[in-house]
Amino acid sequence: MPIHEKSLIRPENLLEHENLVVDGVDVSGHWSTFIQDRVVTDYNEDMEEEISALAGGENIHRCWQCGSCTNACTVHALNPDFNPRYWIYLIRQGMESELLRDKDIIWQCVSCHKCTHVCPRDVVPEGVMKATAHWLELKGHTEKSHSMIFDEIFSEQVFETGKIEDGRVVKSFMKRTGQALLQDWMVEMVKGMLRHMPISLLTKMGMAALVHPRTRNWGPAREAIREYVDEQKQREKAALGLNELVAQAAAEARSAAAKQETTHV
Numbered sequence: 001m002p003i004h005e006k007s008l009i010r011p012e013n014l015l016e017h018e019n020l021v022v023d024g025v026d027v028s029g030h031w032s033t034f035i036q037d038r039v040v041t042d043y044n045e046d047m048e049e050e051i052s053a054l055a056g057g058e059n060i061h062r063c064w065q066c067g068s069c070t071n072a073c074t075v076h077a078l079n080p081d082f083n084p085r086y087w088i089y090l091i092r093q094g095m096e097s098e099l100l101r102d103k104d105i106i107w108q109c110v111s112c113h114k115c116t117h118v119c120p121r122d123v124v125p126e127g128v129m130k131a132t133a134h135w136l137e138l139k140g141h142t143e144k145s146h147s148m149i150f151d152e153i154f155s156e157q158v159f160e161t162g163k164i165e166d167g168r169v170v171k172s173f174m175k176r177t178g179q180a181l182l183q184d185w186m187v188e189m190v191k192g193m194l195r196h197m198p199i200s201l202l203t204k205m206g207m208a209a210l211v212h213p214r215t216r217n218w219g220p221a222r223e224a225i226r227e228y229v230d231e232q233k234q235r236e237k238a239a240l241g242l243n244e245l246v247a248q249a250a251a252e253a254r255s256a257a258a259k260q261e262t263t264h265v
Contacts (some may be wrong), residue, residue, distance in 0.1 A: 009035060010101075044096040046241075051091055051135050053239030055232070056127025063088045069115035069125035075108050082108060084115060084125045087132060099132075100141055107133040107145035138240055149176050159225050162215025165208045 017032040044050075051057040063085075070076050070085040082105055090099045099106075109129040116126050136142040144152075153172045157164060174181045193202065215221075 012036075013038065040095055040097065042097050043094040045094045047094045047096055047099075048092050050240050051128070051131050054131040054134050054138075054236055056124065056129075057131030057135075058127075059121075059123045060088060060091060060128050060131075062121040063092065063123045064121060065089060066120060068118045068120065069123070072114040072118045074110055074112045074114060079105065079108070081105060084109075084129055088123070088125070088128060091128075091132065100136075103136050103142050106136065107142070107147060109133070109147075135240070138236065146173075146177055149173065159222060159229070160214075161212060162218040162221065163208075163213055165205075165212065167205065167209040168212070 013036045015034045015036055016029060018028055020026075020028050020032045048060060052060050065085060065088075067085045069088075070083050073082065073084060075082040076084075081102065087099060087102065087106065090096075106129065109126060111126055111130070113126055116124050119125055133142075133145060133148065137144050137148065150169075150173050153169055153176065154164070157169060157172075170186070171181060173179075174183075
């Protein structure tokens, strides 16, 4: 369904005449506002299917554009350009070029789940936002966001040890994102912990950071999780056509190498 909200029309597509008189009536300024015509030709008819194949995007087809998600959104209250309803509309219409214009803010979802609780169709908009951010990264449109890097580090530790050690997670996150480990907020947090937490708990946390404890008999579970994760990654790549692209690139590389070898002979 079309969206007619002025807030969703790009400013460059709004035309106003500073001085315009029609039949003796002054219609200058906003009275003569026109929406500039444009034609979108680069539709991606598979975009909804691609995003729905990613974790969190499974129910995007249920959306009926009521706007409850955007109305409840924590980020939208601070930044009106953050608009889940509008992006879901673009995805379902296959308007990839329009979606890419907002690629730098889509990842700002804070996972507060307000949108999910108010959605009358169980679309799970928060999941759709995460799936869309993942889709942008997989397609090469954006770099990995800090939130995605954190999710990866958190998951890797769970998969490897069956446990979470907060210090290791934070240390790995700072390293991968190129940030200094000694942040002012971190120093203050550690000071607070030293003042208020029991010595026994601090000792356990320190030991965990050094010895990296594992859940007992975790090996079989770890292998099963890894197998499942690999299957999901292959399914995602297949949905986005990335397997074919990788295979095509490999074939081209082999062909180029063969030609070079023949030339040398």
